[in-house]
Amino acid sequence: MVGISLSGKYVINVRIEVHGIVEKADIVGAVFGQTEGLLGEELDMRELQKSGRLGRIDVKTERTGNKTIGFIRIPSNLDRVETALIAAAIETVDRVGPYHARVEVLNIEDVRVEKRKRIIERAKELLKKLESTTPESRELMEEVLKSIRAAELRSYGPEKLPAGPDVSRSDTIIVVEGRADVINLLKHGYGNVIALEGAGSQIPKTITELSKRKNVILFVDGDRGGELIIRNVLGSVDVDYIARAPQGREVEELTGKEIAKALRNKLPAEEYLETLTKEKRTVKRVQQAKPQIKGEEVKVDLIEGFNIPDEVKEEVGKLKGTLEAIIYDENWKPIEKLAVKDLVNRLQNIENANYVMFDGIITQRIVDAAFKSGVKLVIGARIGDATRIPEEVKITTFNEILRENRS
DSSP states (O other): OOOOOSSSSEEEEEEEEESSOOOHHHHHHHHHHHHTTTSOGGGOHHHHHHTTSBOOOEEEEEEETTEEEEEEEEEEOSOHHHHHHHHHHHTTOOEETTEEEEEEEEEEEEHHHHHHHHHHHHHHHHHHHHHHHSOOHHHHHHHHHHHHHHTTOEEETTTTEEEOTTTTTOSEEEEESSHHHHHHHHHTTOOSEEEOOSOOSSOOHHHHHHHHHSEEEEEEOSSHHHHHHHHHHHTTSOOOEEEEOSTTOOGGGOOHHHHHHHHHTOEEHHHHHHHHHHHHHHHHHHHHOOOEETTEEOOOOOTTTOOOOHHHHHHHHHHTTTOEEEEEOTTSOEEEEEEGGGHHHHHTTOSSOOEEEESSEEOHHHHHHHHHHTOOEEEESEEOSOOOOOTTOEEEEHHHHHHHHHO
16 A cells, blocks of 8 residues: 555545556546546546645556556545545546456545654654653752752851851761862751861861860761771760761762761761770781691781882872782782783682782672682772672772872
């Protein structure tokens, strides 16, 4: 069947079978000639075509033996009843030239139905694109609120510490490390936040004074630097609770959900100190023990006890952006340098590997491979989904190594 024309409201589809070989013009002539005057002057096909109420008659033919099979399309802008009358009149054609013919109207198609289908399908496509690019009202409101909250950043105290607007009037304050941390918490609705502003050994007097009359939550990064800040602050500030970002993450990059979870999981300062004491006792016991592997004494180091040579620390800067890894022996002598993608497989088939440093994410797969090969320390660009860390394996990041080196 011929495709639908969009020049009319309806399309009459007709099949004609002629018992002889004829041309398209013969079929068109037969249609006009044998319907002339049949329905009166108002529905004469020639006049209707002249006025544009009937479209051009389109005929396609094919020959089968001594027969001619034709398919006729006639677009119509008449109403339904008039179009049906025209179609019925065409079926009265019984000859084309000297040959007998049989005409059958296959159907009358409503072009507007097809148009509506196309419009609906196109509308669906456009709506999907619109929904994917247009944020919901709630999202727009949240973006505006985040901008407003970020604009609430102010200076507090003689040291002009970055802080939120609620530090003075809130009973509880959240103490973070720097300005970026304050901005991130402000964006997520925490107005009672104030920063140490990179305090080294000298804690701002403003923080010390605030801690005497307010509840203090110390919220730090989940790396080695965060641990150092906790130890430094606890000696000078009356801290009530300690909250930490997920391991290897920084407070300034956390989402609202992650911030809420970290603050919800905060520990009382006394309990945190007890945890540190237990860790120190564990370190002492492990360092006193001297495990034997194949009759040889193996040096056991924990993260705080590792003596990383300066030349190894210098490799951190060289490794960044290379996607390469270096495997070291127990004396920090390089055994092999390889692509990060081959690290897991290589760890399964290597001896004397004690330390690994690589430009990549520390995953659970890396940790498991390190444990099986006897690796004691894994240093990566950052920590990923590694949640099950054996006691025999310690992990850290480039930032922690460099921060420790600067301190």
